[in-house]
Amino acid sequence: MGRYPRIVGWTCGYALALAIAAAVFLVALQLKLQETNAGHARVLRDMQAVQTDVGLLLAELNQGQVPDCSPENLNRLRGLLFGHRHARGIGLLDAQKRLFCTTETGRLDTPYASTEKGIDGSIGRYYRNTPLPLVQGTVIVTMVERGAFQVAMEPNATLDAFRQHADTVWAGRTSQRTRIFQGPRSALTDAPLSPNAPHLQLDWHRAALRVTTTAPGVSPVSVQSVLQLPDLYRNHLAVLAGALALCALLGYLVSDAVTRRCRHFQSMDHRIHYLCQPANVVCHYQPILELASGRTVGCEVLARLRDGAQLVYPDQFIPALVKQGLAWRFDAAVSTHALQELGAALPLQTDFKVALNFFPQNLQRDAIDAHLRATIQATGRSDLQIELEVTEYNFSPEIVPELRRLKADGYFISIDDFGTGYSNLGMVKRVAPDFLKIDKSFVFEMEDATLRSSLIPEIIAIAKAVDSQVVAEGIETAAQARQLRALGVQYGQGYHFAKPMPLAEFLRYLETHSPQG
Numbered sequence: 001m002g003r004y005p006r007i008v009g010w011t012c013g014y015a016l017a018l019a020i021a022a023a024v025f026l027v028a029l030q031l032k033l034q035e036t037n038a039g040h041a042r043v044l045r046d047m048q049a050v051q052t053d054v055g056l057l058l059a060e061l062n063q064g065q066v067p068d069c070s071p072e073n074l075n076r077l078r079g080l081l082f083g084h085r086h087a088r089g090i091g092l093l094d095a096q097k098r099l100f101c102t103t104e105t106g107r108l109d110t111p112y113a114s115t116e117k118g119i120d121g122s123i124g125r126y127y128r129n130t131p132l133p134l135v136q137g138t139v140i141v142t143m144v145e146r147g148a149f150q151v152a153m154e155p156n157a158t159l160d161a162f163r164q165h166a167d168t169v170w171a172g173r174t175s176q177r178t179r180i181f182q183g184p185r186s187a188l189t190d191a192p193l194s195p196n197a198p199h200l201q202l203d204w205h206r207a208a209l210r211v212t213t214t215a216p217g218v219s220p221v222s223v224q225s226v227l228q229l230p231d232l233y234r235n236h237l238a239v240l241a242g243a244l245a246l247c248a249l250l251g252y253l254v255s256d257a258v259t260r261r262c263r264h265f266q267s268m269d270h271r272i273h274y275l276c277q278p279a280n281v282v283c284h285y286q287p288i289l290e291l292a293s294g295r296t297v298g299c300e301v302l303a304r305l306r307d308g309a310q311l312v313y314p315d316q317f318i319p320a321l322v323k324q325g326l327a328w329r330f331d332a333a334v335s336t337h338a339l340q341e342l343g344a345a346l347p348l349q350t351d352f353k354v355a356l357n358f359f360p361q362n363l364q365r366d367a368i369d370a371h372l373r374a375t376i377q378a379t380g381r382s383d384l385q386i387e388l389e390v391t392e393y394n395f396s397p398e399i400v401p402e403l404r405r406l407k408a409d410g411y412f413i414s415i416d417d418f419g420t421g422y423s424n425l426g427m428v429k430r431v432a433p434d435f436l437k438i439d440k441s442f443v444f445e446m447e448d449a450t451l452r453s454s455l456i457p458e459i460i461a462i463a464k465a466v467d468s469q470v471v472a473e474g475i476e477t478a479a480q481a482r483q484l485r486a487l488g489v490q491y492g493q494g495y496h497f498a499k500p501m502p503l504a505e506f507l508r509y510l511e512t513h514s515p516q517g
């Protein structure tokens with residue numbers, strides 16, 4: 001029971017901390033995605049710029065010109081290259097589509113036929129990895145072919161953007177899909193990537209998120225980047241550490257606050273409002289016997305509160321009940337419950353006393369008399385005698401007149417736990433209670449003959465002086481019962497005779513214990 005508030009507190013606190021950590025993670029992911037998308041847009045923009053440039057040049061070349069390898073024509077073509085910064089060279093094709101002349105080398109000794117299949121694109125057919133002989137050596141370039149011309153693309157035109165913003169770039173229709181760039185982390189990307197690849201793809205095994213941006217076209221281009229957890233925080237380690245520390249602190253504070261709130265809800269101070277509703281009141285009855293005859297002359301009503309499957313006992317709830325100002329609500333509920341169930345079930349008998357405990361603040365004659373009279377009337381019983389018990393340590397001059405009036409109204413008055421308080425004898429005499437109940441602590445110590453137990457004869461003498469009869473509480477042994485009887489105590493109750501019990505058991509007890517029992 002005691003651990004639950006802490007468990008609930010921790011769960012709430014750390015669930016919140018986790019939620020905040022998740023939110024921080026999502027924000028970091030969102031920022032990283034924005035950055036990645038911007039990088040991909042830059043890659044596609046650069047590729048588009050190259051294509052447009054090379055496409056314009058090819059269009060110009062194919063405007064009715066024949067592939068002519070004369071020095072004049074080659075010079076004219078070289079001149080054209082100055083206006084197209086993404087074109088590196090121009091090649092001329094013969095009727096068999098072989099390269100026989102280039103702006104760089106002039107006429108080739110042997111015409112060159114590419115072995116590559118090529119990729120169809122919007123500006124022509126692309127041949128990757130084509131060797132381009134230059135004065136300073138051969139470089140590998142991508143050629144774009146349309147009609148009788150090929151244009152060699154500037155190999156570094158898009159490389160910077162690729163390296164900075166992509167892990168892999170694909171181009172071509174599904175059947176021709178080829179990686180046109182592979183960064184150091186290209187192993188983590190998909191191969192071959194379809195043009196319909198989802199924008200975000202989670203790879204659980206590699207703890208990676210793949211981000212793909214595709215530009216549709218005759219030869220769709222897809223740019224893919226791989227995001228891994230450390231990528232999210234690479235430049236924001238301090239922010240991450242701060243956010244985690246904040247989460248931990250918040251988790252702790254919330255868990256503490258929730259724990260305290262739960263403890264409050266679990267505390268008797270809070271629950272007593274619900275517990276002391278009439279439906280939760282349970283009455284147990286403890287027989288009171290005449291010691292000389294063993295006859296049951298009445299019973300004391302002892303209340304418990306039902307809390308689910310458990311019963312809560314007075315020492316657990318009375319302080320909270322008084323503190324929360326529920327004393328009258330409780331005493332009224334107990335007396336109503338007890339009188340109703342006893343009235344309905346007790347066999348008719350004369351002089352049966354029902355002893356009800358009342359808090360001293362409730363002993364106001366008008367209220368108590370109206371309440372008890374109405375309750376008894378409702379039972380239709382006239383043989384039940386009501387005894388009102390007030391504890392000695394609550395005894396004060398203010399309740400003396402109330403008790404006197406209640407006694408005059410026909411209620412029996414008894415002073416409970418007598419001997420534990422310091423009531424003044426004059427006050428007790430003015431009330432002239434019907435019974436003084438010796439507190440059980442005196443009875444418990446009788447066999448040890450302690451100083452306390454030696455006061456029992458004094459109490460009996462006081463009772464005689466104020467014309468009261470004596471009831472001893474807490475009789476647990478036959479020896480105690482015998483001794484008390486010998487001392488002149490008329491009545492007794494205690495575990496030796498019977499423990500407080502529910503109505504059904506109490507009725508069985510009355511049946512099995514004859515008046516002489």
Ligand SMILES: Nc1nc2c(ncn2[C@@H]2O[C@@H]3COP(=O)(O)O[C@H]4[C@@H](O)[C@H](n5cnc6c(=O)[nH]c(N)nc65)O[C@@H]4COP(=O)(O)O[C@H]3[C@H]2O)c(=O)[nH]1
Pocket residue numbers: 286301302303304313314315318331334357358359389391416417440473474475476493494495496500
């Ligand atoms: N060890 C031992 N104990 C015995 C023996 N015989 C009886 N008792 C216990 O002693 C207490 C006697 O009740 P009390 O002095 O009126 O003291 C009562 C009474 O002051 C108060 N109380 C109980 N029911 C009500 C109620 O309905 N209204 C009010 N205002 N107070 C109540 O709570 C106190 C405690 O009640 P309980 O826990 O029921 O405890 C009861 C009873 O169970 C015995 O032989 N040995």
